[in-house]
Amino acid sequence: MLSVLAKRFVTVIPTLIGVVIVAFLLTRVMPGDPAAYFAGPAATPQSIAEVKKSLGLDRPWHEQFTRYVSDLMHGNLGNSLSTGQPVVTELKTRLPASAELTLSGLILSLCIAVPLGILAAMKQGSWIDHICRIVATAGVSLPVFFTGLLLVYIFYFRLGWAPSPIGRLDAFATAPPNVTGFYLIDALIARDLETFAAALSQLILPAVTLAIFSLAPIARITRASMLAVLASDFVRTARASGLSTRTVILVYAFRNAMLPIITTLGMVFSFLLGANVLVEKVFAWPGIGSYAVEALIASDFAPVQGFVLAMAVLYVALNLVIDVLYGVIDPRVRIEG
Amino acid sequence: MSDSALHAAAAPGQSSPTILRHARHVVSENPVTGFAFALFLLIATCALLGPHVAPYDPLASDAAGILQPPSLKHWCGTDQLGRDIFSRVIVATRLDFVIALSSVVLVFAAGGLSGTAAGFFGGWTDRIVGRVSDTIMAFPLFVLAMGIVAALGNTVTNIVLATAIINFPLYVRVARAQANVKRDAGFVLAARLSGNSEARIMLCHVLPNIMPIMMVQISLTMGYAILNAAGLSFIGLGVRAPTPEWGIMVAEGAANIISGEWWIALFPGAALMLAVFCFNLLGDGLRDVVDPQRRT
Numbered sequence: 001m002l003s004v005l006a007k008r009f010v011t012v013i014p015t016l017i018g019v020v021i022v023a024f025l026l027t028r029v030m031p032g033d034p035a036a037y038f039a040g041p042a043a044t045p046q047s048i049a050e051v052k053k054s055l056g057l058d059r060p061w062h063e064q065f066t067r068y069v070s071d072l073m074h075g076n077l078g079n080s081l082s083t084g085q086p087v088v089t090e091l092k093t094r095l096p097a098s099a100e101l102t103l104s105g106l107i108l109s110l111c112i113a114v115p116l117g118i119l120a121a122m123k124q125g126s127w128i129d130h131i132c133r134i135v136a137t138a139g140v141s142l143p144v145f146f147t148g149l150l151l152v153y154i155f156y157f158r159l160g161w162a163p164s165p166i167g168r169l170d171a172f173a174t175a176p177p178n179v180t181g182f183y184l185i186d187a188l189i190a191r192d193l194e195t196f197a198a199a200l201s202q203l204i205l206p207a208v209t210l211a212i213f214s215l216a217p218i219a220r221i222t223r224a225s226m227l228a229v230l231a232s233d234f235v236r237t238a239r240a241s242g243l244s245t246r247t248v249i250l251v252y253a254f255r256n257a258m259l260p261i262i263t264t265l266g267m268v269f270s271f272l273l274g275a276n277v278l279v280e281k282v283f284a285w286p287g288i289g290s291y292a293v294e295a296l297i298a299s300d301f302a303p304v305q306g307f308v309l310a311m312a313v314l315y316v317a318l319n320l321v322i323d324v325l326y327g328v329i330d331p332r333v334r335i336e337g
Numbered sequence: 338m339s340d341s342a343l344h345a346a347a348a349p350g351q352s353s354p355t356i357l358r359h360a361r362h363v364v365s366e367n368p369v370t371g372f373a374f375a376l377f378l379l380i381a382t383c384a385l386l387g388p389h390v391a392p393y394d395p396l397a398s399d400a401a402g403i404l405q406p407p408s409l410k411h412w413c414g415t416d417q418l419g420r421d422i423f424s425r426v427i428v429a430t431r432l433d434f435v436i437a438l439s440s441v442v443l444v445f446a447a448g449g450l451s452g453t454a455a456g457f458f459g460g461w462t463d464r465i466v467g468r469v470s471d472t473i474m475a476f477p478l479f480v481l482a483m484g485i486v487a488a489l490g491n492t493v494t495n496i497v498l499a500t501a502i503i504n505f506p507l508y509v510r511v512a513r514a515q516a517n518v519k520r521d522a523g524f525v526l527a528a529r530l531s532g533n534s535e536a537r538i539m540l541c542h543v544l545p546n547i548m549p550i551m552m553v554q555i556s557l558t559m560g561y562a563i564l565n566a567a568g569l570s571f572i573g574l575g576v577r578a579p580t581p582e583w584g585i586m587v588a589e590g591a592a593n594i595i596s597g598e599w600w601i602a603l604f605p606g607a608a609l610m611l612a613v614f615c616f617n618l619l620g621d622g623l624r625d626v627v628d629p630q631r632r633t
Contacts, residue, residue: 014468015471015472015475018468018471018472018475019472019475019476021472022472022476022481023484025488026484026485026487026488027488029488029489137614137617137618138614140560140613140617141560141610141613141614141617142610142613143564143567143568143571143584143587143606143609143610143613144568145568145571145584145587145588145591146587146602146606146609146610149587149590149591149594149602149606150603150606152594152595153594153595153597153599156595157594157595157596157597157599164595165595269477270474270476270477270478271477271478271479272477273477273479273480274477274478274479274480274482274568275479277479277480277483277572278479278568278571278572281571281572282591292483293572293573296483296487296572296573296574297573299491301487301488304483304484304487305484305487305488307480307484308476308480308481308483308484311476311477311480312475312476312477312480312481315475315476315477316475
């Protein structure tokens with residue numbers, strides 16, 4: 001198992017190199033002179049030259065690249081112009097908010113989409129199958145920021161069930177003591193049910209928005225792969241041997257149908273991490289997405305580039321986890337790998 | 338496909354009814370495709386005639402009539418500057434349509450050509466193209482688009498470019514797989530035997546044969562391109578404020594949602610949703626016509 005893991009890590013290296021090269025290019029293709037930009041509007045030619053030297057922009061390309069990589073190795077992504085804070089610190093403090101939101105959305109979506117897909121495949125042509133098809137087609141057409149606004153209008157303005165969309169906690173509540181950074185878990189650790197309820201009520205709408213968005217691909221692939229598995233010989237044999245439907249579906253069929261679902265999760269994560277940015281803007285969620293958007297509007301490029309790089313590294317890591325999971329679920333992959 | 342192309346060349350009168358009949362069969366079996374096509378015609382009309390059919394000037398503000406709910410005078414109400422939302426939604430169609438279409442055409446040319454070359458030549462071409470598209474796929478796509486627009490500059494052209502770049506791997510994958518299959522087909526061998534150069538075989542023999550499936554890809558990615566462009570302008574990239582565009586209109590209405598003025602964000606959002614929905618359905622329908630094996 002360990003050697004398989006090591007091999008997987010090796011396959012990630014060229015991807016990471018590609019990501020770093022793209023990130024480097026993104027920092028260097030900025031229109032105009034980056035030095036003049038970083039020196040500020042009131043800069044003299046002299047100070048621009050100084051900034052150029054301190055940024056290393058007067059060096060040849062390969063030296064700039066080496067310097068960039070060594071900065072990355074030391075965890076230096078530059079400083080934000082508007083706050084003066086190092087980008088890495090800000091990303092670190094804001095990451096748990098985004099992670100909590102994305103994971104809740106994904107878990108919610110899995111809890112709905114997988115059973116829906118299984119039922120649709122078991123009862124092909126029934127009403128539940130039609131629901132599944134509608135969800136799969138409508139879900140991919142909904143702009144995620146629009147769904148979020150609709151939910152806010154219905155559940156906050158009309159029904160008054162949800163709190164106002166202003167972040168992770170309302171102004172009167174205090175954040176639970178920081179252990180994991182996830183408010184729900186931290187509140188449980190502190191045995192503070194009131195904060196837990198407050199954090200949960202803020203989290204529900206944005207998480208549902210993300211879930212609606214990611215339902216479609218998961219439901220679609222679950223239905224398709226369950227259909228393929230249910231038609232296979234081993235399921236027929238299991239049925240013929242008199243196993244209960246429950247055992248056949250959950251133990252024999254679903255375990256095999258999980259492989260394509262897990263593969264699709266990679267794509268779903270790509271969509272989710274992007275959609276997260278939009279949802280964070282709609283719900284004023286203090287995550288790394290809204291940090292990047294604020295920086296974008298202020299033409300503050302270091303945070304945006306740090307954000308893009310961080311997201312890419314995160315995404316590569318997630319895909320690695322998915323690959324490893326694949327091996328855990330399917331022993332055949334482990335042996336061949 | 339090569340067979341029907343031959344037929345079309347030999348006897349156009351005989352072959353086109355077959356395609357028409359097939360298309361009619363697909364539409365009658367799945368009326369949704371017919372609906373999607375009607376919707377597409379509506380969108381195309383709005384894109385072409387937008388400014389001429391809109392009842393009001395999309396930029397004209399009216400201080401006396403701000404934030405009015407939908408009425409007979411203003412079908413979709415007015416926004417915080419008193420501009421008619423119905424007119425703005427219609428006029429915006431052209432911009433959204435043009436952004437999506439030009440990005441898709443751009444990636445169709447770039448991704449289609451490099452994918453075909455990768456599949457046809459294999460070897461180093463394949464490795465380089467594969468590496469480039471793998472690197473793009475290593476990013477969450479919307480995030481990469483944000484990064485590209487931020488780096489290249491906040492303009493509509495760069496939105497088009499960013500949308501094209503993030504769709505590149507999809508086109509490469511389809512074109513490569515198709516070209517790989519066609520590489521050893523009889524007509525390619527025949528063309529090679531008659532002394533055509535490799536580049537000519539790829540451009541004049543392989544490429545036309547993978548066109549139909551690539552056209553389906555266009556329709557399937559149009560919806561995604563519209564969503565992506567609207568998402569970028571929602572967070573304040575690309576299109577600037579007074580210009581009517583669906584994403585930015587939803588963003589403008591976002592602040593009013595919590596005070597109950599739902600119509601400002603709802604109508605542009607609904608238009609956006611319908612357009613994406615239309616292209617997705619159309620893509621599925623087109624795929625049924627062109628590539629019946631992948632029908633689901």
